[in-house]
Amino acid sequence: GLRGRFETLQNTSLVIADIGHNFDCVKANMEALSEIRDNRKIHFIWGMVQDKEISKIVELLPVNAEYYLSAPNIPRAMKIEELASHFKSHQITTHETISSAYITAMSNASKEDIVFVGGSTFVVSEIILEFFNQ
Numbered sequence: 001g002l003r004g005r006f007e008t009l010q011n012t013s014l015v016i017a018d019i020g021h022n023f024d025c026v027k028a029n030m031e032a033l034s035e036i037r038d039n040r041k042i043h044f045i046w047g048m049v050q051d052k053e054i055s056k057i058v059e060l061l062p063v064n065a066e067y068y069l070s071a072p073n074i075p076r077a078m079k080i081e082e083l084a085s086h087f088k089s090h091q092i093t094t095h096e097t098i099s100s101a102y103i104t105a106m107s108n109a110s111k112e113d114i115v116f117v118g119g120s121t122f123v124v125s126e127i128i129l130e131f132f133n134q
Helices: 023-036 054-060 080-085 098-108 121-131
Strands: 007-011 014-017 042-046 066-069 091-094 114-118
Touching: 007 121, 014 121, 023 054, 023 114, 042 098, 042 121, 066 080, 066 098, 080 091, 098 114, 098 121, 114 121
Parallel strands: 014 114, 042 066, 042 114, 066 091
Antiparallel strands: 007 014
């Protein structure tokens, strides 16, 4: 089966990963998150590749969340500075690697929070391979 489709990777803190990387998929993910959020804080590990509709996608992302931005380890990755420039209304930190973004998010998240990994298939695959590859 295909991994990374609104996949629960961990239950405490709840870690969900989704490889959705276009407007329609991100919109569906945000609707699904809003159904399970229950006033919990969300921490997003987020990175994208260069050929996506970044401005439209960022408009779908909740402003009242924490964002840990990084670039997946591929040549097509959107540079962190460019990605961050689209998150003007969001609370962000930038990280040199997807792994460091994940580690920081997990250290900041309480056991009641939600951690969402997304923005790119490559972001999700890096997290699954490094932290959840059983």
